[in-house]
Amino acid sequence: MATVNTSPTTITDKEFVRGLINKMLRVEISDGRILIGSLLCTDRDRNLIIGGAAEYWNTVQGEPRLLGLVMVPGKHIVSICVDTSCSDVTKLLETYDKSK
Numbered sequence: 001m002a003t004v005n006t007s008p009t010t011i012t013d014k015e016f017v018r019g020l021i022n023k024m025l026r027v028e029i030s031d032g033r034i035l036i037g038s039l040l041c042t043d044r045d046r047n048l049i050i051g052g053a054a055e056y057w058n059t060v061q062g063e064p065r066l067l068g069l070v071m072v073p074g075k076h077i078v079s080i081c082v083d084t085s086c087s088d089v090t091k092l093l094e095t096y097d098k099s100k
Contacts (some may be wrong), residue, residue: 017042024083025050030076032058037070046074 011019020039027035027048037053049071054064 020082026081026083027072028078028080029072030078034058035067035070035072036064037067040069046077048072048074048077048080 021041022038025035025037025039025048027050029035034056035050035053036056037050040049040051042048049069051069053067053070055067056062056064
């Protein structure tokens with residue numbers, strides 16, 4: 001009889017971030033602005049490059065200002081939210097939570 005490994009797959013922090021590439025993010029920065037766009041890349045200083053970015057002031061209601069490609073310095077990031085409506089992002093988040 002064969003044994004089946006039922007332990008959850010664990011992923012590293014790097015793998016988690018790689019899984020978020022090309023996913024939609026909502027980034028709040030220190031001056032109160034909210035940027036929504038697709039994560040293109042990051043670096044070790046937590047700087048983000050966001051593509052197709054739209055800028056909102058304080059709330060996501062109202063008319064956005066379309067910015068396109070944006071570099072957000074890591075020191076100004078207050079919070080990051082990931083659009084979890086994609087099933088692959090949901091699976092990634094579940095796997096990451098289990099590994100911590």
